[in-house]
Amino acid sequence: MSNSQPRGKLDTPLKQKHLSMIALGGTMGAGLFIGSGAIISEVGPAAIVTYALTGLLILLVMRMLGEMAVANPRTGSFTDYARDAMGNWAGFATAWIYWYYQMIVVGFEAVVGAELLQRWIHGVPAWVISVVLLLALTLVNLISVGNFGRFEYWFAGIKIAAVALFVLAAGLFVVGLWPSARIDFSNLTEHGGFAPHGILSLFAGVVVVIFSMVGAEVVTVAAAESKEPGLAIKRAVNAVIFRVLFFFVASCFLIVTIIPWNSIAEEQSPFLLVLQTMNIPYVADILNAVILIAVLSCLNIGLYSTSRMLFTLGARGDCPKWMASTSKRGVPVWGVLSCTVIGYACIAVGYFFPDTVFLFLINASGAMILFVYLMICISQIVLRRRNHADGSQLPFKMWFFPYLSIAITAVIVAILVSMLFDPTSRASLLQGLVVVAIILVAFAGKAAYQRSHHFDSNATAKAAEVALVNTYDRDRASLQ
Template sequence: MGTVPDETTPLKAGLKQRHLTMISLGGVIGAGLFIGSSAIIHEAGPGAFLTYGLTGLLVLLVMRQLGEMAAARPSTGSFTDYARTALGPWAGFSTGWLYWYFWVIVVGFEAVVGGQMINKWMPGVPVWLIAAGLLIVMSAINLLAVGSFGEAEYWFAGIKVAAIIVFILLAGLFVLGLWPGAHLSFSHLTDHGGFFPNGLTPVLSGVVVVIFSMTGVEVVTVAAAESKEPSSAIRKAVSSVVFRILAFFVLSTLLIAVIKPWDQITPGESPFVAALDEIGIPGAADLLNAVVLVAVLSCLNSGLYTSSRMLFVLAGRGDAPRWMAAVNRRGVPVKGLLSCTAVGYACVAFAALWPDTVFLFLINASGAVFLFVYLMISLSQLRMRKHLEATTPGGLQFRMWLHPVLPLLVAAAIVVVLTSMAFASDTRLELLQGIAVWSLLSIVHLLRRRPAPEGHPERAPRDAVSGDVERAHTVS
């Protein structure tokens, strides 16, 4: 099947710059934007685009912090390795498993969502069977080689990005009065209770919901380690892609609010379809359903890739069974990938057998996990800056702005968002279940903690990055 990786058997450098660009671009464009934005617009009103702007700014700053570390020390382990270096073995262990948990649950969830969508077109086929079929297809793509994953994600993401761009162009023409039958008017922004019809609170509290729809852009720092020039790829991706994503979210939401009165947007139904119907585009619902299905397959594809690579890293660091890091001659961690697929099948079974108990718990518990990961990224960058400046040849080429003031503000903002979840009835359960998962992982780490053997990564000093450790899991 393969060999356990050491310093001479790393992952293959099979991803190209165009793959990385589309991976980071398309990773955050999914059902959370196409459908989930309806709830934000309905709650916040025309000012909903400000919620996306604030959230995008927070994600941008976290990615800038991560980009600084990843450009200086590219690693398949990405932020889990930086957390281990900056904050100790517990941080690396818990952050890695939290991230794995998030993405492996995404695999199962997206498979079920894809099954439900296809079931509407093929009602005679059970959802669980379609979901299992989707998992098999995506697993086969990921098993071929990392280039196969990159190529599939390139086209999936390309379709999503093209759909957003076409929507912005059509909606822009309509808003500016350049579309047949349209006239220039921004009255919907103020005529239905004002710009903030429900006050500022929903605009700010909406950040808690929106931030989960923007997860995925950090995958590029994991994937970049499987490219030929990881440092350069990370700099380019982080510098440009986040700004483009910010434009996609903010512009599309603003245009929807101008075209369609906010109080006519129904939560759970796509506001994009509502806007296209208003413009007069025939078959808008069917077109968008096809795009959303592509988005679901893209998330499923990315979830399998990311969760399997995180298992590879955890196994290589001694935090998971060593056999999970075995790679075949194509550089694919086959056993780790199949383990993630098995969890996906289990999630599909849970969704079919216990949709309102076990499956619901798994989904809810993953809700706050990403904020925990973001917090660890921010704290790691604060701790590592001085060491990176001292040890990076030629100095840091990619820096976080206004260090340490801005990183401290970012960490504080994440804490505020987490705290706000505790006071909101619809997010409190997600926070508590996320804390339960993190606590369980911390207990597991304490129970298994023992002196590491000579040469093991955990023997490296906490305040220093071990170049040998990094190189062992970095494709040069």
């Protein structure tokens, strides 16, 4: 393209308010508004504890990532830290695993968005609406990084406001201050007790909940395109605990208090059932609009994060180098366009094979984020021991190192192992392992080709690192 340059230079227009909203609203997708029904029906009222435990796990992983990102903010974020800690294979694998995960999310969210819009738009095929949604957000991401930040700011703001209003109204209902309401906490213990399926169900539910809570890690990628990345990352990590407690734990508590847990079907939105119980008019249309915005937000974030993964991979020679070229506005154009092509392919697969191949892709993406989080944990332990053993030089650091870091790593491994023995998640783990194996084979093939052609991959990676760091530092200096 004529307006692109061979050596990429990302713009840095994202502001603190954009990054704060990305951090707060990044995880609030359809998984919260609809997926919460599945976990409540599986665990019962004790889902409150499951959300709290999962939120704690996400918080600690984000703290570990935050330590590395504040000390060394980079566009590749956790993929670069994995490369630094364990070698080129780890950076390559982590980037492609995350890219795969987010690309499936992009296609899935486009399909879900079309289904939501069909409530109001009749006579238009769902695949047409999916394509239009993906095209619209592609243009948002292509015009400028600032556009991404502005759209996500408003998307996240609406989601946060919607959940805040839900918590406020439902809270008034629970304490008897809502019309025709009375104080009643019986639903927490009736219908089989607080944990009707036993204590072990609390931990089995973590496997389900963790997929609806991910997304905060995107802020460490986006922070590299802001003026004060360290400050942005600190605020984002600190905001995780409030987001988890308020949006997930509080919402779950109010839901299981107001309606019996065993009246919620897996495919139903418990938010809708609660609002119907409270006799709020036009509730179905209101919630449909909120979920649609949540879906568009996830689609927007998916396009952004995957294009930045390709930018980093291209700069390092792990994918075509033209992926690292940027427009005059500092947008990795080819990265964005390439991601949308895969998105359209996912929409087509979902259309032609709704119950076979597309379902396979969705299931295979399930374990991907756990693999990424495992790589983040290992990277933090290795880099901390190698570069900052006592932590005295770090402006932001993980608590109780190394004990807590090792414990969280062990917990993630335990979750992955537990998936093997759980019939509902075994397929997700096995399919995910197949994807990881394919990625590792691709890296081995790339390395063998480079050796046969006497190509110094370490020198190329080092040169790419210097170029990216110099570009990043130059951009920041020019804006200060």
